[in-house]
Amino acid sequence: MNYRSPGVTIVEALVAVIIVGIVATAGGPVFLRTLEIAKGSEAETTLRAIFQAERAYAFDQTPNHFGTLADLENGRYLPGNLNTIEWTYTLTLAGSPAVTYTATATRQRGPYSEPPNNIRQMKETGVLTPSSWPP
Numbered sequence: 001m002n003y004r005s006p007g008v009t010i011v012e013a014l015v016a017v018i019i020v021g022i023v024a025t026a027g028g029p030v031f032l033r034t035l036e037i038a039k040g041s042e043a044e045t046t047l048r049a050i051f052q053a054e055r056a057y058a059f060d061q062t063p064n065h066f067g068t069l070a071d072l073e074n075g076r077y078l079p080g081n082l083n084t085i086e087w088t089y090t091l092t093l094a095g096s097p098a099v100t101y102t103a104t105a106t107r108q109r110g111p112y113s114e115p116p117n118n119i120r121q122m123k124e125t126g127v128l129t130p131s132s133w134p135p
Contacts (some may be wrong), residue, residue, distance in 0.1 A: 036112060040120070043087050043105035047122040050091065050103045053077035054124065065097030066124065086110065100124050 050072070057067045057077050069091045072078040082089045087105045094100045100123070107118040121129050 032111075036110070039086055039107075039110065042084070043107075043120050044128060046082055046087070046089060047103050047105055047120065047128065048126075049078060050082075050089070051122055051124075051126050054101060054103075061097075063097060065095075065099060066093055066101045067098070068093065 050069075053072045054066050054077075057072055057075060058064045060075075061067070067075070067077075069078070069082070069089065072091075073080060073082075086108055088108055090104045090106070092102045092104070094102075102124075103122045105120045107113045112118055
């Protein structure tokens with residue numbers, strides 16, 4: 001009588017490990033790119049919040065003009081410090097009183113933290129540059 005144990009042979013286990021390794025190798029870059037797209041979306045969302053806060057701030061001012069990040073935060077147009085581990089935000093005003101601005105998100109770490117791929121900007125018109133992330 002030929003009796004076989006219900007367990008898994010070492011060859012079957014080895015084949016399963018190899019298949020899992022191939023799938024993980026193929027899926028890794030896709031996962032990392034998806035992660036970078038999400039981080040870019042975080043910056044885009046914050047830049048849009050700055051855009052909306054600037055519009056509200058300018059509407060409340062007489063004469064209408066834009067404010068600094070400190071003005072927006074102190075006036076409760078934006079929550080506290082916007083900077084994160086991934087991104088630092090700056091606001092550059094032009095004119096006196098300020099009639100134009102450029103909000104900039106600068107990537108602090110990660111594969112796209114080196115120039116020219118580390119910056120996203122939005123002007124007072126609401127146009128984002130670059131228009132896609134990651135580049």
